[in-house]
Amino acid sequence: MQRSRLRNAGFVAVSIIVAALAITVLVLAPWWLLLALVAALALWMLLTRVGRQAWSVTEVGLATIPQRIGASSVVVVGIAGVVAVLVALLAMASGFELALRQGGTDDTAIVMRAGSQTEINSVLDHDSATIVTQAPQVLRDAAGVPIASPELVLVASLPKKSTGQDANVEIRGIGDRAWILRPEVKIIDGRKFGLGLREMIVGKGARDQFAGLDLGSTLKLNGQTWTVVGAFDSQDAHNSELWADNDVVAATYRRGSGTAAVTVRLTGADAFDAFKAGLASDPRLKVDAKTTRAYYTDQSAGLAKLIRILGITIATIMAIGAVFGALNTMYAAVATRGREIATLRAIGFRALPVIVSVMLETMLLALLGGLLGAAVTWALFNHYTVSTLGENFTQVVFAFQVSGPALSTGIKWALAIGLLGGLFPALRAARLQVTAGLREV
């Protein structure tokens, strides 16, 4: 008795270690390795005797699923829930990152007052802004004029469509060179604002999130009336903003001739270091330069990381629940098929085909659940647009990106849960006492 108990404990310990190893491999392994494993399994099932036995036992198991549809759907739905939540939160994080990161490149640089982390905090006087644009590393157009845009970033509150409550929207005053600086920006409705006029154009995201930004509508800022004359699509974080003429914005907000930051196009990505060094050594300036890629990546890193950690924590707790659900179902399945399994063992089937068949059945149910969860998230949330407060204290509009990596992480988690939920019942099935099993009702 003592010895068998000891052996039992040893057996459980070994299977836990095996399960942990298998899950690590599953979650970390690249897809080609997993596909190779699946192919090896299929070959084994086709070519060897034990493999063929395993396949026929699996077939019987799968054929009886309709009789246990309630219990089996617990596995599928439980895993679908985990995967749906995980994929949705990962999609949220990557959507936010994508929205901000796309705004940055390596050959444009943003120059702000030293110490300012964001444009909203930065103030540059007119002289400094001019010195920055004259730097030799700044690209010039055919006429020899530097491609640089002194910009002013300010905040206005407008009612959000979804809640009716006021939220902050970013107003960016841009210089007339901004269009050459950001050639990807397209006017999708109406026209550009006129220089020196109180006219503005609205980003696609801002137009969707805020009320009263349709073409031709007017809004009041500091007692002055502005007209919306167009809408633009920049395919990045600028879509959350309203754009207008820098000088007019500065006048409205009593900002004099100062700007917040200067964005410049460099002669090339490799010119950045010289550009930064040149500005740092100029005694007239107290500024920081960053490539726009670095600037926008910094802005998205914190929140995206937070959402990812949250997603993985929540999904882990849900996964623990789902593993126990799967264990319950598969133990019950093994118990109801106890007699059948004992019969198979009695007529000469080995333990391995039994183990493989139970595992395979669970993994297939898990895969189904994973696909279901991923499909639900994809259908509900892909390109679902939301907004949150960004580093400039203004709303950043972004869309969920149900991307390939997020989906593949979800499916891998599903398979890992299936593996855990199937392994122990499979081992119990294999260790079933043949004589006792045959006697069971």
Next chain:
Amino acid sequence: MKYLQLVWSAMFRRKTRTVFTLLSVVAAFLLFGLLDSVRSAFAGAAGSIAGVDRLVTVSKISFTLSLPKSLLPLIQDLPGVSRVTYANWFGGIYQDPKNFFANEAVADNFFDLYPEWQLSDAERRAFHDTRTGAVVGESLAKQFHWKIGDKIPLQATIFPQKSGANDWTFDLVGMFRLADPKQKAQESLLVFNWDYFDEARAFGNGNVGWYITRVADRTQAQQVANAIDALSANSDHETKTQTEQAFNAAFVSQYGDIGLIVGAIMGAVFFTLILLTGNTMAQAVRERIPELAVLKTIGFSNQSVLGLVLAESLLLILLGGAVGLVLAGVVVDAVRVAVGEAVPMSRVGGGIWLRGVGLMLLIGLIVGALPARRGMRLRIVDALAGR
């Protein structure tokens, strides 16, 4: 109550299954406890009772723009106003941008308007007398291991000094604490003297970020707010005045609909849980049909059988749910100790337990309903014959 023994032994008829089901319930309610703790922290920031007699006046265009200090005497003279103070956002960084906490320049009488922020008289005097003095919340001091007398360097992000330098150094002269655990998050704040700030900063001098006004009678809050806004109507610095509570609620809601996100996740979790425990209960009753028939034979009424099965499913969920919520409480406390009290997680207290137990009862009844009905309706003869 006399049937508890019966329900208990029926529940553990299949130990492994019940334990696994219990563990799933524990996981679900652990998650519920954690998420609800985050949700109530945000809701608490928005819905606390403190602050209904305080009005916040900011620029109408955006709270990031400043207002002239000349409004101060005008607001002070309005009827219904008991005290006015003002402050400025500083936005300094301590060592690394990751160490984010709020820091503000505040007027001398700032603490008069915030009686719930407990600061000893000696520390108040020290704050008043020390030009470069700063006062921090106790939680924040604990987080960075500051003690009175320390010099705290902040890196300016908005306001350089007149010399152009970005480093400001403050002398820690006091620590304030908030008694209400729900408001502990407000302790993540450093304040320093506005007069020093205004004198030393390179630009913006004579402007303040926002005004805080205490009204004498809170039922008059709206009239006073309107009167304050009327002072600057049609000027180039129009204001927007609302209660502190409404201001906080609007600010928090800008982060996004946290209630909605939490609700969606919990919906997915509980849907799965109902299916899972429902399946367990259905199995449990199916296996026990002959036993239930015996119970009926020896005189248990249909209602008692219904009650027995329902009690079993309720017990299952309540047991697992209680363990889950206790665990959530432990985790939340551990996180608050590890990260500091300022994390947006409120302690797992009465409100969360109340909502949790309500959900447990509801889920227990939903899960038990069908199996219980089956137990109630079974006919003794058929059940005993195994039909």
